[in-house]
Amino acid sequence: MDSTRSAASVRAEGDTFSLYRSSRPRLRGRAGSVVSAISTLTVIAVGIAVLASPSAAAFRRGFLDVHQMWIAFIGDPTKGILSVGKGFLLNLWLSLICEVIVLILALGIATLRLSTSPVLLPFRVLAVAYCDFARGVPVILVMLWVGFGVPSLNVPGLSTQSPVVYAGFVLVFAYTAYVAEVYRAGILSVPRNQVQAARSLGLSSTATLRSVVLPQAVRNVLPALLNDFTSLQKDTAIVSVVGVLDAVHAAQIAGGVTFNYSGFTIASLLFLAVTIPLTRYTDRIMAKDRGRRLAGAQ
Amino acid sequence: MTAGTPEVVLRVDDVHKRFGDLEVLRGVSLELRANEVVCLIGSSGSGKSTLLRCCNLLETIDGGSIELFGHDLAHERIDEDLVRRHTGMVFQSFNLFPHLSVLDNVTLAPRRVLGTSKATAEAEAMVLLDRIGLAQKAAEYPDRLSGGQQQRVAIVRSLAMSPRLLLLDEITSALDPELVSEVLGLVAELADQGMTMLLATHEMGFAREVADAVCFLEDGRIVESGTPTKIFEDPDEEATRRFLQRIIDAGRL
Ligand SMILES: Nc1ncnc2c1ncn2[C@@H]1O[C@H](COP(=O)(O)OP(=O)(O)O)[C@@H](O)[C@H]1O
Numbered sequence: 001m002d003s004t005r006s007a008a009s010v011r012a013e014g015d016t017f018s019l020y021r022s023s024r025p026r027l028r029g030r031a032g033s034v035v036s037a038i039s040t041l042t043v044i045a046v047g048i049a050v051l052a053s054p055s056a057a058a059f060r061r062g063f064l065d066v067h068q069m070w071i072a073f074i075g076d077p078t079k080g081i082l083s084v085g086k087g088f089l090l091n092l093w094l095s096l097i098c099e100v101i102v103l104i105l106a107l108g109i110a111t112l113r114l115s116t117s118p119v120l121l122p123f124r125v126l127a128v129a130y131c132d133f134a135r136g137v138p139v140i141l142v143m144l145w146v147g148f149g150v151p152s153l154n155v156p157g158l159s160t161q162s163p164v165v166y167a168g169f170v171l172v173f174a175y176t177a178y179v180a181e182v183y184r185a186g187i188l189s190v191p192r193n194q195v196q197a198a199r200s201l202g203l204s205s206t207a208t209l210r211s212v213v214l215p216q217a218v219r220n221v222l223p224a225l226l227n228d229f230t231s232l233q234k235d236t237a238i239v240s241v242v243g244v245l246d247a248v249h250a251a252q253i254a255g256g257v258t259f260n261y262s263g264f265t266i267a268s269l270l271f272l273a274v275t276i277p278l279t280r281y282t283d284r285i286m287a288k289d290r291g292r293r294l295a296g297a298q
Numbered sequence: 299m300t301a302g303t304p305e306v307v308l309r310v311d312d313v314h315k316r317f318g319d320l321e322v323l324r325g326v327s328l329e330l331r332a333n334e335v336v337c338l339i340g341s342s343g344s345g346k347s348t349l350l351r352c353c354n355l356l357e358t359i360d361g362g363s364i365e366l367f368g369h370d371l372a373h374e375r376i377d378e379d380l381v382r383r384h385t386g387m388v389f390q391s392f393n394l395f396p397h398l399s400v401l402d403n404v405t406l407a408p409r410r411v412l413g414t415s416k417a418t419a420e421a422e423a424m425v426l427l428d429r430i431g432l433a434q435k436a437a438e439y440p441d442r443l444s445g446g447q448q449q450r451v452a453i454v455r456s457l458a459m460s461p462r463l464l465l466l467d468e469i470t471s472a473l474d475p476e477l478v479s480e481v482l483g484l485v486a487e488l489a490d491q492g493m494t495m496l497l498a499t500h501e502m503g504f505a506r507e508v509a510d511a512v513c514f515l516e517d518g519r520i521v522e523s524g525t526p527t528k529i530f531e532d533p534d535e536e537a538t539r540r541f542l543q544r545i546i547d548a549g550r551l
């Protein structure tokens with residue numbers, strides 16, 4: 001019986017609308033800062049209370065002993081404790097060397113995957129297979145495979161490399177696939193008309209890729225590249241499973257000798273000391289990039 | 299080639315082009331001699347851009363032939379990079395390289411393609427930029443320029459390669475109305491200096507002023523072509539009249 005209600009009457013009912021929020025007003029300015037300060041302090045207080053409670057005493061002794069951290073950090077040859085700090089240097093330089101190799105190889109894989117030449121078809125298929133495989137298998141499994149499998153192959157020259165070389169190979173193998181996908185997304189994000197503008201000026205496809213596409217592609221995916229570098233930096237920890245003496249392996253040894261695991265804590269802190277600035281920097285670039293895009297889209 | 303008849307720069311002969319099932323060009327023929335300006339007019343989708351793009355091999359044709367400077371573009375030994383080096387193309391959307399400064403936009407092709415030294419390329423670019431009054435913007439990035447300034451830089455970027463033919467595809471269609479004249483002014487100047495140009499445009503007043511010939515395209519065919527006076531004042535074809543009427547109704551003539 002209501003079906004004949006006129007549009008006007010519907011409208012009239014809807015006219016009693018309000019522009020006020022039903023909840024409390026949003027906090028702004030000074031009031032906002034005071035509230036953030038209080039909530040931050042509360043969270044910190046709860047955290048300290050949990051760690052300082054009597055029931056957490058064993059955890060504090062086992063993982064947060066500052067003295068044990070220091071011993072693990074500098075090492076103690078007389079007790080057979082190897083320095084976590086020295087081990088961490090290996091994580092650092094290994095990640096840097098791997099990153100450089102990854103950045104170069106991944107670029108090749110990405111351009112190969114995006115190539116259209118019929119001659120390259122089999123290589124394109126291989127590249128796709130490689131990317132799927134390398135991204136689909138846990139890095140630690142590849143590490144175990146290569147670290148223990150290749151030496152047992154007994155191939156002269158190949159099977160006698162140091163574990164660090166195997167470790168580096170595995171990291172490069174895994175991360176090249178990820179970074180190639182990042183590059184590929186970046187290259188695809190460059191508008192087609194940029195390529196046409198370059199080609200219509202007479203630039204060859206190679207020159208177009210180098211001077212027009214890649215610079216824009218890399219700029220578009222810089223945050224993602226930095227993210228992958230951060231991950232690579234952390235994942236150097238897996239080299240410890242094949243006996244490479246890095247920060248984690250050193251911490252394991254220290255733990256075995258002293259029955260105290262504060263070495264793991266110091267190793268974690270060392271990783272964080274590198275990765276946190278990196279992620280902060282990545283965020284800054286992302287924010288700047290966003291600003292640039294918004295400004296460009298006006 | 300005698301003094302009286304300038305050489306044919308571009309000869310389009312019965313060109314067909316299809317995208318899948320859609321035949322976009324259905325037998326287009328036209329001729330462009332040195333120092334001539336030919337305007338393509340026609341509603342959106344009539345095939346103007348496609349025709350221009352075929353002329354510098356951004357698209358390949360499915361039938362007919364295109365001769366550039368007397369060379370058949372379908373010849374197996376044609377080097378597309380050489381074709382494009384000698385033909386400049388300017389797009390509706392400017393397509394400046396956003397990661398390069400104005401100066402680097404202009405010098406990129408001379409340096410990469412012709413191997414011109416940085417100093418020479420930059421000096422030549424500055425002369426060109428000065429000509430369009432944008433020398434002081436040389437160090438700026440494209441996104442700091444107005445649309446009109448960007449499009450003029452795009453034209454200069456093409457000119458830096460000293461092309462013998464310019465293809466201009468609706469180069470003012472993406473501009474705010476008050477910026478159109480600065481770009482058309484530059485094109486008119488180039489026409490005065492004898493630049494050979496094939497251009498698609500919706501600016502009928504401009505076509506009338508600078509064109510030696512106007513071609514009206516509809517559905518991938520040149521329905522009518524002739525001098526601007528003929529086409530705009532006394533077209534033979536009903537279709538041409540209808541198109542011009544629509545343009546007049548839209549207040550664009
Ligand atoms: N790359 C393409 N793939 C498929 N169709 C296209 C492509 N480019 C253009 N077309 C079609 O061809 C027709 C002519 O387009 P175009 O040459 O851009 O016309 P104009 O420049 O006169 O507006 C349109 O119907 C358009 O949709």
Ligand SMILES: [Mg+2]
Nearest residue numbers: 346347348468
């Ligand atoms: Mg068009």
